Every structure is written in C-alpha cells, then in structure tokens.
Amino acid sequence: MSLSTPTATHTIRAGAFGNGTHLSCRACGAKSELGPFYACMECFGPLEVGYEFPAITRAQIEAGPKNIWRYQPLLPVPVDVASFPNTEPGYTRLIDAGNLARELGLRKLWVKDDSGNPTHSFKDRVVASALSATRELGMKVFACPSTGNLANAVAAAAARAGIRSVVFIPQDLERPKIITTAVYGGTLVAVEGNYDDVNKLASEIAGEEEGWAFVNVNVRPYYSEGSKTLAFEIAEQLGWRIPQQVVIPVASGSQLTKIDKGFTELGKLGLVDATDYKIYGAQATGCSPIAQAFRDGYDVVKPVKPDTIAKSLAIGNPADGPYVLDVARRTGGVIEDVSDEEVIEGIQLLARTEGIFTETAGGVTVATLKKLIETGQLDPDAETVIINSGDGLKTLDAVADRVGPKVTIPASYDAFVKAGLQ
Amino acid sequence: MSLSTPTATHTIRAGAFGNGTHLSCRACGAKSELGPFYACMECFGPLEVGYEFPAITRAQIEAGPKNIWRYQPLLPVPVDVASFPNTEPGYTRLIDAGNLARELGLRKLWVKDDSGNPTHSFKDRVVASALSATRELGMKVFACPSTGNLANAVAAAAARAGIRSVVFIPQDLERPKIITTAVYGGTLVAVEGNYDDVNKLASEIAGEEEGWAFVNVNVRPYYSEGSKTLAFEIAEQLGWRIPQQVVIPVASGSQLTKIDKGFTELGKLGLVDATDYKIYGAQATGCSPIAQAFRDGYDVVKPVKPDTIAKSLAIGNPADGPYVLDVARRTGGVIEDVSDEEVIEGIQLLARTEGIFTETAGGVTVATLKKLIETGQLDPDAETVIINSGDGLKTLDAVADRVGPKVTIPASYDAFVKAGLQ
Numbered sequence: 088m089s090l091s092t093p094t095a096t097h098t099i100r101a102g103a104f105g106n107g108t109h110l111s112c113r114a115c116g117a118k119s120e121l122g123p124f125y126a127c128m129e130c131f132g133p134l135e136v137g138y139e140f141p142a143i144t145r146a147q148i149e150a151g152p153k154n155i156w157r158y159q160p161l162l163p164v165p166v167d168v169a170s171f172p173n174t175e176p177g178y179t180r181l182i183d184a185g186n187l188a189r190e191l192g193l194r195k196l197w198v199k200d201d202s203g204n205p206t207h208s209f210k211d212r213v214v215a216s217a218l219s220a221t222r223e224l225g226m227k228v229f230a231c232p233s234t235g236n237l238a239n240a241v242a243a244a245a246a247r248a249g250i251r252s253v254v255f256i257p258q259d260l261e262r263p264k265i266i267t268t269a270v271y272g273g274t275l276v277a278v279e280g281n282y283d284d285v286n287k288l289a290s291e292i293a294g295e296e297e298g299w300a301f302v303n304v305n306v307r308p309y310y311s312e313g314s315k316t317l318a319f320e321i322a323e324q325l326g327w328r329i330p331q332q333v334v335i336p337v338a339s340g341s342q343l344t345k346i347d348k349g350f351t352e353l354g355k356l357g358l359v360d361a362t363d364y365k366i367y368g369a370q371a372t373g374c375s376p377i378a379q380a381f382r383d384g385y386d387v388v389k390p391v392k393p394d395t396i397a398k399s400l401a402i403g404n405p406a407d408g409p410y411v412l413d414v415a416r417r418t419g420g421v422i423e424d425v426s427d428e429e430v431i432e433g434i435q436l437l438a439r440t441e442g443i444f445t446e447t448a449g450g451v452t453v454a455t456l457k458k459l460i461e462t463g464q465l466d467p468d469a470e471t472v473i474i475n476s477g478d479g480l481k482t483l484d485a486v487a488d489r490v491g492p493k494v495t496i497p498a499s500y501d502a503f504v505k506a507g508l509q
Numbered sequence: 510m511s512l513s514t515p516t517a518t519h520t521i522r523a524g525a526f527g528n529g530t531h532l533s534c535r536a537c538g539a540k541s542e543l544g545p546f547y548a549c550m551e552c553f554g555p556l557e558v559g560y561e562f563p564a565i566t567r568a569q570i571e572a573g574p575k576n577i578w579r580y581q582p583l584l585p586v587p588v589d590v591a592s593f594p595n596t597e598p599g600y601t602r603l604i605d606a607g608n609l610a611r612e613l614g615l616r617k618l619w620v621k622d623d624s625g626n627p628t629h630s631f632k633d634r635v636v637a638s639a640l641s642a643t644r645e646l647g648m649k650v651f652a653c654p655s656t657g658n659l660a661n662a663v664a665a666a667a668a669r670a671g672i673r674s675v676v677f678i679p680q681d682l683e684r685p686k687i688i689t690t691a692v693y694g695g696t697l698v699a700v701e702g703n704y705d706d707v708n709k710l711a712s713e714i715a716g717e718e719e720g721w722a723f724v725n726v727n728v729r730p731y732y733s734e735g736s737k738t739l740a741f742e743i744a745e746q747l748g749w750r751i752p753q754q755v756v757i758p759v760a761s762g763s764q765l766t767k768i769d770k771g772f773t774e775l776g777k778l779g780l781v782d783a784t785d786y787k788i789y790g791a792q793a794t795g796c797s798p799i800a801q802a803f804r805d806g807y808d809v810v811k812p813v814k815p816d817t818i819a820k821s822l823a824i825g826n827p828a829d830g831p832y833v834l835d836v837a838r839r840t841g842g843v844i845e846d847v848s849d850e851e852v853i854e855g856i857q858l859l860a861r862t863e864g865i866f867t868e869t870a871g872g873v874t875v876a877t878l879k880k881l882i883e884t885g886q887l888d889p890d891a892e893t894v895i896i897n898s899g900d901g902l903k904t905l906d907a908v909a910d911r912v913g914p915k916v917t918i919p920a921s922y923d924a925f926v927k928a929g930l931q
Contacts, residue, residue: 153575153600174864175602178575180627185594186671203625205602205864207902247864249608253930258917266905269912272861276930280920291922296931439694442596442627442669480629480902483688490691492699495680498706500713508675508698509718 097225100165104223106141107163110134110308113410121163123224123300125307133406134308136163143356145327148319153178155212155316161352162316163309164219172247173218174240176211177316179203181324181472186440187453191460195470197330199321200443206243206267207478208236208399208446209317209342214244214302216313221250221300228253228299232289234282235264235399236477241302242271253299255285267481282401314342318349321472322359329353329364331469334456336448336476337368337377337422338400340407346474347414366414367465368422369455371395371447375424377408386412396427396485397447399477421464429454434479434486444479452476519647522587526645528563529585532556532730535832543585545646545722547729555828556730558585565778567749570741575600577634577738583774584738585731586641594669595640596662598633599738601625603746603894608862609875613882617892619752621743622865628689629900630821630868631739631764632662638735639724640666648722650675654711656704657686657821658899663724664693675721677707689903704823725761736764740771743894744781751775751786753891756878758870758898759790759799759844760822762829768896769836788836789887790844791877793817793869797846799830808834818849818907819869821899843886851876856901856908866901874898 099121110119114132125134143160151157155177156169180200188196204211214237221229229245230253231237238254245252252273256265257280269275278285293305300306322329329350335343347366354361370378373395380388388408393401405411415422425433430447433454438444445453452473459465479486496502503509521543532541536554547556565582573579577599578591602622610618626633636659643651651667652675653659660676667674674695678687679702691697700707715727722728744751751772757765769788776783792800795817802810810830815823827833837844847855852869855876860866867875874895881887901908918924925931 154602172605172607175604180576180597182597183594186669200627203627205622205625206866207629243860243864243866245864246861247608256914258914262909263905265913266909267866267902269914270857270860270866270901270908271864272857272912274930275914276925276928277914277917278920279917284920288920288922288925292925295922435692435694438665438692439668442665442667442693444628444665444689444692478902479692480689480900483685486692487684487688490694491687492678492680492691492697495699495701498700498702498710500710500717503698503710503714506698508696 099223102165104136104163104220105165106138106160107136108139109137111137123226123305125305136308136312140356143358145358148323155215155313158316158319161319162216163312164216165223168219171222172249173215174205174211174244174247176204176215178320181321182441182443184441187437190436190440191457192467193460193471194468197472198441198443198475199317199472200475201317202443202445202475202478206236206239207481208240209314209476210236210240211244212316213310213313214240217300217302217306217310218244218248220306220309224300226298226300227251230254230289230299230301231303232282232285232301234260235481237303238264238268242268242273245273246271255289257281257285311341311345314345315349315352317342317474318346319353322350322353327359329359329362330472331363332365332367332465332471334367334369334452334459334471334473336400336452336474337370337405337411338402339405340368340377340411342476343368344407344410344414347418364418365420366418367420367455367459368411368415369452370422370424371397371400371430371451372424372426374401374403376403377405377411378422378424380408381412381415381422397430397451399446399448400451421459423455423459423464425451425454425458429458431485431489433457435489438479443475445475446477446479446482447485448477449475450485521645524587526558526585526642527587528560528582529558530561531559533559545648545727547727558730558734562778565780567780570745577637577735580738580741583741584638585734586638587645590641593644594671595637596627596633596666596669598626598637600742603743604863604865606863609859612858612862613879614889615882615893616890619894620863620865620897621739621894622897623739624865624867624897624900628658628661628665629903630658630662631736631898632658633666634738635732635735636662636666636724639722639728639732640670642728642731643672643722646722649673649720650722652676652711652721652723653725654704654707654723656682657903659725660686660690664690664695667695668693677711679703679707733763733767736767737771737774739764739896740768741775744772744775749781751781751784752894753785754787754789754887754893756789756791756874756881756893756895758822758874758896759792759827759833760824761827762790762799762833764896764898765790766829766832766836769840786840787842788840789842789877789881790833790837791874792844792846793819793822793852793873794846794848796823796825798825799827799833800844800846802830803834803837803844819852819873821868821870822873843881845877845881845886847873847876847880851880853907853911855879857911860901865897867897868899868901868904869907870899871897872907
C-alpha cells in the first residue's frame with residue numbers, strides 16, 4: 088500500500104511507520120492507508136495499525152537499545168526512530184515478587200514496574216510512539232487532554248523533542264499535577280469544566296486544526312501500539328516466553344488489548360512459543376463499567392459516572408470496552424473490580440512486601456489480584472504477572488491518612504530505649 | 510586477611526565482600542579487617558574498603574544483570590548478591606542532552622539520570638550496597654537518620670529484603686516525605702530536634718546497640734562504595750571510556766569521591782583507557798562550605814549552618830570535605846556554588862530543554878554547570894557529564910510558584926481560537 092500525503096506541504100517518507108502497512112478497522116475490518124486517521128470511513132469504528140512483518144529474530148532485538156526502540160520492527164516507527172531525541176522509555180524492571188506471592192498464596196508472581204519510566208508511568212511508552220507518528224506525519228503541535236500521567240508524559244516528551252506542546256486540563260486539577268506538567272515549559276491550558284468537557288474540546292480542535300496531533304485522539308492508532316512493548320518486555324525478561332496469567336489495570340482498556348496483541352504477535356513471529364495465557368482486567372468499583380458488563384455477560388459497555396480515588400482509571404465510557412470483554416472471554420480471564428478501601432490496602436500491601444510504592448491504579452491491580460485469588464477466579468499455581476502502571480509519588484493523598492511515624496521521642500538514647508525501639 | 514567475627518553468634522562467610530580484602534583508613538592508611546567498623550583504631554579517620562582485584566573483563570560485566578550487580582566484582586558484595594531480594598537499582602539512563610548543550614554553548618553533554626532508580630534517587634545504589642553488608646555481617650536492623658531520599662531508599666529496600674527497618678526523622682519533616690517513607694511499613698521514628706540532633710542520636714544508638722546497621726554511619730564504608738556504580742555505568746554507557754569533565758552535586762561529598770574512585774579503578778583494571786578527567790563539585794550557596802574552602806585554598810572545611818532550598822545537599826559539616834577538595838584539585842576541577850534563585854532556574858532549564866524534572870539537588874548541578882561555563886572554569890569543548898541525583902516529584906515546592914497554566918478558557922472551540930492558541 089502506498090503512503091499518504093496528509094497535508095498539502097508534507098509527504099510521508101518511505102518506512103515512516105516501519106513494518107506498518109495500513110490501518111484497519113477494529114469493528115468492520117475495512118482497510119485504509121496510513122495517515123492521521125483514527126475512525127473508519129465505512130463505519131466510524133476505531134482504526135489500528137496493521138503490519139507485514141519480515142522475519143524478526145531474538146538476537147536482532149537483544150542487540151537494540153535498552154528501551155522500547157529495541158522492538159522497532161514490531162512498532163509503527165521508522166528504523167532510525169532512536170536517533171530522534173525522545174525520553175527513552177521502557178525496559179523497566181520485572182520484579183520477582185516472592186514476598187507478595189507468599190502473602191497471597193501464589194506460586195510465582197512478577198511485578199512489571201513501569202514507575203521506572205522517565206515520567207514514572209506507562210504513558211511514556213505510548214507517548215513516544217505517538218511522537219514518532221506526529222513527526223513522520225509532519226504535524227506541528229503535540230497535544231492531549233489529560234488529568235495527570237498523560238499530561239506529564241506529553242509535556243516532557245515534547246520538551247525533549249523540541250516540538251510545541253499544548254496540554255488541556257480541567258481548571259480544578261490538583262496543584263501538584265499542574266506543577267509536574269507546567270515545569271516542562273509547554274503551553275498548559277486550563278479549561279472551565281470537567282474531564283469530559285476537556286476531552287470533547289480536544290476532539291473538536293483535532294477536527295478543525297490541521298497539524299495538531301492529539302496523542303489519544305487523532306494519532307491514537309499509533310499511540311496505543313506503544314503499549315505492546317509491555318508484552319514484549321515481559322516475554323523477553325522471562326527468557327522469551329509468555330506468562331500464564333496477567334492482571335492489568337483498565338481505564339480505556341487500550342493497554343489490556345495491546346498486551347494481548349503483543350503476545351499474539353510474538354507467538355506468530357516465532358519469537359516465543361505461542362502458549363496459552365489468560366488476561367485479567369482490574370477496575371475500581373467506582374468506575375467499573377467493563378467489570379459490570381463482564382459479569383452481566385454483555386458484549387457492550389454501559390457508561391458510568393466515575394466516583395473513585397483511582398483517578399487515572401476513571402474513564403466512565405471506555406473506548407476499548409468491547410475489545411477488553413472479548414480478550415478476557417477469549418483467553419479465559421476475568422474483569423473484576425475492588426472498592427477504594429481495597430485500593431488503599433493494595434497500595435500498602437505492595438509497598439510493605441516488595442518496596443514498590445504504586446499509585447492508585449497499581450493499588451487497584453494488587454487488590455484485584457488478591458480478590459481474584461480469594462474468589463477462585465485466578466489459578467494460584469499458574470505463573471502470574473501484574474502491571475504497575477504508575478508511581479505513588481503522584482497520588483500521595485490516597486495513603487496520607489493511613490501511614491506515619493510509630494512514635495515521637497526526645498533526641499536521647501534513654502528515650503529510644505524507653506520507647507521500646509531496641 | 511582473614512574475615513572477622515563481628516558478633517558472638519555470627520561468622521562472616523568466605524567471599525562475603527567479594528574482592529574486598531580489608532578496610533583502610535583514608536587519613537593515616539592503616540589497614541584493618543573487614544567488619545562492622547567505620548573509624549580507624551589508630552587515628553579515628555574514616556575507613557574505606559580495599560580490594561585485591563582479579564582480572565575482570567568487559568564481557569563478564571556486560572553479561573550481568575541490568576542493574577548495579579553487573580559490577581559485583583568491583584563492589585564489596587558476594588558473587589550471589591543478586592539472588593537476595595533487593596530493589597535492583599542502577600543502569601539508569603544516560604541521556605544525550607543536545608538541547609541543553611546548545612543552550613549553554615557546550616559541544617557535548619550527557620545527563621546521568623538517577624531519578625530512574627526504584628525510589629527515584631541515587632540513594633538506592635548506596636543502600637543496596639549497605640544492605641548486602643548488613644546481611645553478610647549478620648546485623649538485624651537496617652536503619653538511618655534522614656530527611657528524605659535516604660529514608661525512602663532504606664524503608665523500601667528493607668521491605669523487599671524482609672529485614673526490620675528503623676528510620677529516624679526530625680519531627681517537623683514535611684508530610685509528603687513522611688508518607689513516602691512510612692508507606693513501606695517499617696518503623697518510622699520522629700525525633701524532637703533538627704537533623705543534627707537526629708544524626709547524633711543515630712551515632713549514639715549505633716555505638717550502643719549490637720546488630721543495628723545505620724547505613725550512613727557504622728556500615729558507611731560499604732554503603733559509600735555503591736556510588737562507584739555511577740562511574741562504572743557512565744563509562745560503560747559511553748562505550749567504555751571516561752568523559753573529560755563530570756559535574757556532581759555535593760552534600761557529604763561521598764558521591765563525588767567515589768565517582769573518582771570508580772574511574773580510577775576502571776583505568777587500573779584496563780576496562781577503559783586511563784584518560785584524564787576533571788571532577789567538578791556543585792553546592793548551593795546557602796550550604797557551600799566545600800566551595801568556600803576551595804576558593805580559600807584550604808585543605809579542610811569550616812562547618813556552616815545550612816540555609817538553602819536544596820535540603821538534600823544541606824550538610825553543614827561534610828564528612829568527605831577534605832577528600833572532595835583533593836579530588837577537585839588533583840583532577841583540575843572546581844567546587845562552585847549557586848544561589849537558590851539559580852537552583853530554581855536550573856530545575857526549569859533542565860525540564861524545558863530535556864524533559865527531565867529534577868529535584869533541587871539537580872537544579873544545583875545544572876545551575877553550577879551554567880556558572881562554570883560562564884566563568885570560563887569548565888571547557889565547553891570537552892565532553893561533559895552531569896549527575897541528576899534525584900526527582901522533582903519530591904521537591905515540588907521549589908517550583909510551585911513559578912509554573913502554571915498559560916491561560917484559562919471556557920470549554921469551546923471559539924474560546925480556544927480567541928485565546929490565540931492556534
């Protein structure tokens with residue numbers, strides 16, 4: 088398929104999207120050319136990148152850089168992608184979580200710890216992939232609506248790449264989240280309204296303004312492919328094999344569906360044995376439309392109004408809802424949800440057992456893992472991986488009232504002894 | 510030299526400290542056996558680990574794990590150190606900082622970004638090294654006095670290792686710093702007094718209580734060796750060579766002296782060519798006793814009472830002061846200091862140009878780099894590396910009043926256009 092000309096002034100170079108060859112509709116399967124498109128011309132369904140992969144070897148990947156670009160042949164990015172300034176996300180730690188496993192009665196558990204990314208969430212992966220597409224499409228503004236992790240990742244990536252960024256946030260966003268985005272010096276725009284209003288405005292601007300790349304709107308097909316690297320890294324770090332069970336936090340559901348896509352691609356390419364795996368999704372009860380649809384046996388998701396401390400998962404009308412349901416049912420997994428109280432306990436449990444301080448989304452994942460085991464929905468004898476998608480430093484309020492000093496003492500050895508600290 | 514028996518109940522196993530063979534006094538050179546010792550029996554000078562290195566190859570290191578344990582043969586840790594649960598710090602990104610280099614008029618600049626460590630500061634390195642010594646010495650409590658990064662690192666490492674931790678903090682410490690330590694579930698003790706009082710209490714307890722390992726007090730010789738891994742990683746990531754100039758933040762001065770030791774060891778072992786390098790130190794003017802001594806031509810450092818926003822560097826009586834002066838003078842470097850206003854500008858400069866959000870200590874380093882260039886003390890044509898030792902998420906207050914939304918608009922496309930955002 089030939090490459091397109093998205094604007095009057097820019098021609099897409101050959102190989103701009105690596106082994107990506109087309110866009111295909113996830114709803115009706117119609118194919119279209121690669122470009123700044125995200126909705127199917129036939130049915131308005133969501134588009135995703137399709138590939139024609141050549142032979143790809145483990146050795147080829149292992150010789151690559153220690154970040155997501157080692158998987159360049161599997162992503163919609165050019166072979167020279169690593170030569171453009173970027174935040175170099177990925178290749179985060181896969182932690183053998185023996186303490187947590189023992190506490191939960193699991194045989195073998197790993198934590199894929201994406202808090203080690205440049206701005207401390209998995210969003211650095213998808214933003215890096217979106218940034219490459221933005222550059223290759225000749226678009227000039229790197230933008231997003233966001234309330235947190237995505238805003239940080241977009242502003243940081245744009246600063247390093249030297250591209251203009253415009254980040255739209257609800258005007259009542261908490262001060263720390265404003266600082267951690269504004270510090271990178273791009274344009275931060277406060278919008279009168281809630282996140283839904285901001286999101287709607289973003290879509291409107293994306294439709295009107297040529298050259299504006301809203302990472303999670305009009306370059307979403309390229310953006311979301313970045314999440315496949317979580318699957319690639321887990322498999323490589325396990326010694327090129329697929330784990331039996333994976334528990335993944337669910338907001339839009341994109342990360343979950345792309346991890347499934349990643350494992351499938353690795354199997355098809357012969358980079359791993361195509362062994363069976365089960366994909367589990369984790370939601371907060373206060374925003375659990377997909378878990379509810381799963382329990383009800385529905386194929387579509389009924390939108391909800393979010394009310395949970397897990398703000399980074401609080402998408403009431405998740406774009407990938409039907410696809411998440413499909414992946415969970417096809418692989419034999421489950422979508423489950425947990426209360427805010429369980430989320431807080433999940434954060435503390437992971438910190439206490441493994442020394443990993445996760446954000447509320449990670450609390451959701453740990454608590455869901457616990458619930459899945461207790462309810463017999465997850466096999467404690469099968470090797471399991473959970474995704475820690477972000478960092479506790481960004482959601483301190485969640486545990487602020489729960490932890491603190493055990494005791495206050497005068498500055499003397501006698502006081503230390505009297506306090507029973509020996 | 511034979512290995513010691515530090516307690517009545519514990520015998521140190523052979524190879525407990527890898528290729529480490531003894532402790533030697535940095536002041537008088539007297540040698541003593543490996544054990545829970547930190548002050549010279551002859552002159553009370555500080556002890557450091559001495560080695561008898563076998564032949565060590567690049568291939569051997571490159572085959573190791575992607576964390577500090579790849580350098581096990583160069584550290585005072587056993588060959589099986591990686592098999593004990595630890596936070597797996599190190600192998601953080603070395604970022605080609607082309608944007609910042611251009612802005613400052615430098616030919617080639619790299620940022621060694623240690624905010625990517627598990628608890629987001631370089632302290633994870635030294636704590637991991639101290640944890641190994643604590644285990645090998647049979648000590649039972651992992652402890653420290655701290656006001657921030659070290660507290661986080663100790664509490665996290667202890668949680669994962671399953672060892673009791675006791676962290677002592679001044680009672681008036683800011684709430685966020687309390688949360689980020691207490692969440693790991695160890696014992697957090699608030700002490701009535703300032704950091705000096707807390708530190709003094711820690712030394713007292715270390716002297717009285719057998720089996721208590723205060724990482725930066727009585728296991729300091731092992732702890733501080735962890736900082737050598739910064740030098741090892743920089744050299745390896747540059748393709749096994751030593752950069753010409755390095756700018757390093759200075760608190761106690763330990764990190765700076767150990768980076769020098771690391772480069773020296775690599776050269777002696779033939780792992781790199783022993784090329785010349787200059788070591789520069791960065792302090793905040795409000796706590797700049799070593800920079801002052803450097804300017805005055807003194808060999809010793811006159812203690813000061815700290816008054817700076819760079820709290821993680823605010824050590825008024827730096828233990829390694831004389832050794833820092835020696836390294837800077839011997840290598841042809843400089844110790845310089847910058848105002849708090851420059852620190853804030855430094856944080857914003859690094860974020861805006863490279864998408865890296867550093868804590869105040871990193872602001873000190875960037876601002877010092879700028880000042881060194883402007884005053885002709887650092888060669889703009891020589892390849893330079895700066896250390897980003899920590900994360901801006903931990904010191905949000907430093908930039909809170911400086912950054913924010915450019916504009917607030919109603920949630921409509923018209924408002925977007927009227928605000929001139931196109």
